[in-house]
Amino acid sequence: MTYHGLTRAKSTVAALLCASLLGLAACGPSESSFPGQPTGQSGPNNPTGQERESIFGEDGLKLFGGAADEENVGGSGIGVNSFLWRASLDTISFMPLASADPFGGVIITDWYQDPKAAGERFKVTVYILDKRLRADGVKVAVFRQNKDEDGEWVDAPVGATTGLQIENAILVRARQLRINTIEAQEQN
Numbered sequence: 126m127t128y129h130g131l132t133r134a135k136s137t138v139a140a141l142l143c144a145s146l147l148g149l150a151a152c153g154p155s156e157s158s159f160p161g162q163p164t165g166q167s168g169p170n171n172p173t174g175q176e177r178e179s180i181f182g183e184d185g186l187k188l189f190g191g192a193a194d195e196e197n198v199g200g201s202g203i204g205v206n207s208f209l210w211r212a213s214l215d216t217i218s219f220m221p222l223a224s225a226d227p228f229g230g231v232i233i234t235d236w237y238q239d240p241k242a243a244g245e246r247f248k249v250t251v252y253i254l255d256k257r258l259r260a261d262g263v264k265v266a267v268f269r270q271n272k273d274e275d276g277e278w279v280d281a282p283v284g285a286t287t288g289l290q291i292e293n294a295i296l297v298r299a300r301q302l303r304i305n306t307i308e309a310q311e312q313n
Contacts, residue, residue: 205230205253208306209263212298213251216291220249230254236270244272245281249291258299265291 203210204227213232214225220234230253238246248268255262265288270278 203227204256206256206258206262206299208258208299208302209253209255209295211302212295213253213263215298216295217249217251220247246270246278251291251295258303260296263292263295263299265289265295267291 210227210230217232217234220237222232223235224231224233226232232249232251232253234249236246236248246269248270250266250268252264252266253262254264267283267288269281269283271281273279
């Protein structure tokens with residue numbers, strides 16, 4: 126290839142690259158990704174059709190607290206209700222933690238074996254579902270395993286009310302924490 130042929134090839138590639146970039150720039154967000162479908166309706170990226178929320182919630186991310194209102198007394202930088210979060214950690218504090226995500230509101234314990242109940246162990250996952258202190262703002266999943274004759278851990282059924290009892294204990298503790306916070310604020 127000659128010098129002029131190489132220069133012409135470089136110019137052609139540069140022109141194609143510029144045209145491609147301009148074409149992509151023109152493909153910015155539009156009112157609708159699909160003809161006849163308004164924004165916020167269901168589609169491949171929004172199968173439920175509900176308006177999407179930010180991962181940090183309606184109020185955004187508050188790292189250093191914010192204005193406390195009646196619903197969120199004792200606000201914090203976490204993405205869920207702080208009373209439910211602290212109450213959950215208090216209630217399952219006897220179990221070793223495997224993971225705790227204060228922004229997503231998920232607490233996962235590691236397997237816990239009661240020294241008095243050899244051959245049986247439990248694992249708990251707590252989901253905090255709301256920013257408000259509500260009875261339906263917490264959900265608990267309990268997993269149980271027993272040792273079989275070979276010494277292997279085998280999944281076993283959990284009592285129907287076990288998760289509910291832990292949820293109730295968390296709610297009672299959360300209410301206590303909220304009352305203590307309100308009383309402390311009134312004294313100041």
